[in-house]
Amino acid sequence: MTTTLPRPTALTPPSLAVRTADRLLTRLMRLPGTRHGYRVERNLPTPARDGAVLVTDHYAPLTGRPKGTVLIRTPYGRGFPSNLEARVYADRGYHVVLQSCRGTFGSTGDFYPMANEADDAQDAVAWLRTQPWFDGRLATAGGSYVGWTQWALLMDPPPELRTSLIAVAPHDMHDAAHGSGAFRLGDFLSFAEMVVDQERFTGLRAVTRLLTLNRRLAPVFGALPLADAADEATGHRAPWLREWLTTPERDDAVWDRLKLDDALERVNVPVRLTACWQDLFLDQTLHQYQSLRTRGVDVSLTVGPGTHQELGQKGMGGLLRGNLEWLQTHLAAEAPARPRSAPPVEVYVTGQEAWRQLAEWPPAAHETVRHLQPGGGLLADEPIGGAPSTYVYDPAHPTPTLGGPLLTLDAGIKDNAALESRSDVLTFTTAPLTAPLEIMGTPVVELAHTRSNPHADVFVRLCDVDRDGVSRNFAEGLLRLDPTSPLDQVQTVRVRLDACAHEVKAGHRIRLLIAGGSHPRYARNEGTGALPGTGSELRPCTHTVHHDSGAVSRVVLPTPSG
Secondary structure, eight states: OOOSOOOOOOOBOOOHHHHHHHHHHHHHHTOOSOOOOEEEEEEEEEEOTTSOEEEEEEEEESOSSOOOEEEEEESSOSSTTTTHHHHHHHHTTOEEEEEEOTTSTTOOSOOOTTTTHHHHHHHHHHHHTTOTTOOSOEEEEEETHHHHHHHHHTTSOOTTEEEEEEESOOSBHHHHHHTTSSOOHHHHHHHHHHHHHTTTSOHHHHHHHHHTHHHHHHHHHTOSSHHHHHHHHTTTOOHHHHHHHTOOOTTSGGGGGGBOTTHHHHOOSOEEEEEEEEOTTHHHHHHHHHHHHHHTOOEEEEEEEEEHHHHTTTTHHHHHHHHHHHHHHHTSOOSOSSOTTSOSEEEEEBTTTEEEEESSSSOOEEEEEEEEOTTSBEESSOOOOOOOEEEEEOTTSOOBOOSBSOSSTTOBOOBOHHHHTSTTOEEEEOOOOSSOEEEEEOOEEEEEEEESSSSOEEEEEEEEEOTTOOEEEEEEEEEEOOTTSOTTSOEEEEEEOOOEEEEEOTTOEEEEEEESOOBTTSOOOOSSOOOTTTOOOOOOEEEEEEOBTTBOOEEEEEEEOO
8 A cells, every 4th residue: 555655747758768669669560640749747646536546647649639538547557568558649649647546556545456446437537627638538448457447437437438448358357257166266366466566576576476477376276275375475465365266156245346247238439349369358358249239339349369468468569550540530530540331340260360350249150069979089970879988187186277368478379288198188089170160159068977076177178180280279168067966967067168260270180178177277176165265175076978879978169151
């Protein structure tokens, strides 16, 4: 909690080094628009309704005809890289307000992730109304947590708001944390450990800590009770993490301020949504798009390759180019950068490595079904008999996470050989395809399944196996099973995987992986039924997947029609 406010500064031009960097970034990222230059006044105190003070930087464009104001609210500080967007927009004629969320980087108050952003965003807009340079045209922009702050403002959209540009951001933290039934341990413990120390470790020290994150947290991931170990790892400075971990019930009061579903029903301005296929918030972005589209809101959707972190790295140029075009149309009210008749959806088709414009998401599709076979085959025909497949999930030696849609740097598409060689992983593989197969939408895996322990998870992953035998993941999902379902009956376990747009080339094969977990992406199922984070015992589970004429297991792939 900050107690001494930094001293405000007068409007000053950026340094020569920053101006040089701006010119270089413009060339490297191929950014459009006339550059005007800008000045910055820093550490402006913005009052919140409860007495907290939110520290704000104002980037003022050097033009007599500014194009409106862009609000960016972040918990990650107001220096680089947080200020990159601010510099780009200000240089092209927009006023930019870059504000530190409460309890971070000079702003007073206590930082509890996401909980106070709705009120604080409204107070930021109230302050804007008092500024002589604010002309009543407002946009919001940013990704991840900064995107959450935009959804928080949209719980009660101010009349000045013209548009929002939201990237890789959730609107429902319960769903993000517990949507599969298992807590997303790796992502949120990593976030907690980073955010509590982000003002202590900067520059090279921050990079070093980021690169050694998994090694430092590995003992915590394997500790019991987990919540106690997480408290120790964060120096008891993230009490909210224990609350999130140990509260799986959606209707608990812990989540009341962390669910912004109503914003999807209240937004009435154009919204640009950006996501990545290997982003942990992909499903929420797609839900946001479908909700707004159904209501008739002017919404666009761009889904690119890569991970959550990569969008802010090698994907930043494409993101900023699209944002500048959107702002030109919807905030500056200048001629549209692209025809309004252009399709609202643009997706990157992995495997094909090409962009595709679509009229809607998901596109119309039919089901292509492949059935699990005894011996590990994956065929169009149903099996006619054969012994089931079994594996043992032992939480004392849990099936490890390998890539996938993570918050951390080890996310993304990987060679799955290390997973596929494990005895606690089943694999089922097609023959080489005779023609390319495009999968576009949400795959589903349906397993005829029994288990020895009522407390169990099922993890599934689809991989593309190339001609050299390298198996690369492109979609996955996990489901925590209902512990009240009977153990002596075959149950149909239906797991929805991540949405994808992926082409499996001719000569490649499709492979399904099945396991009892993915640790530490998901907190392991300890097998006891103890409240998440509190257990001190581990019990294994034997899983049986049936694949015969009386108990069919299958993969359902959405393949485009026509």
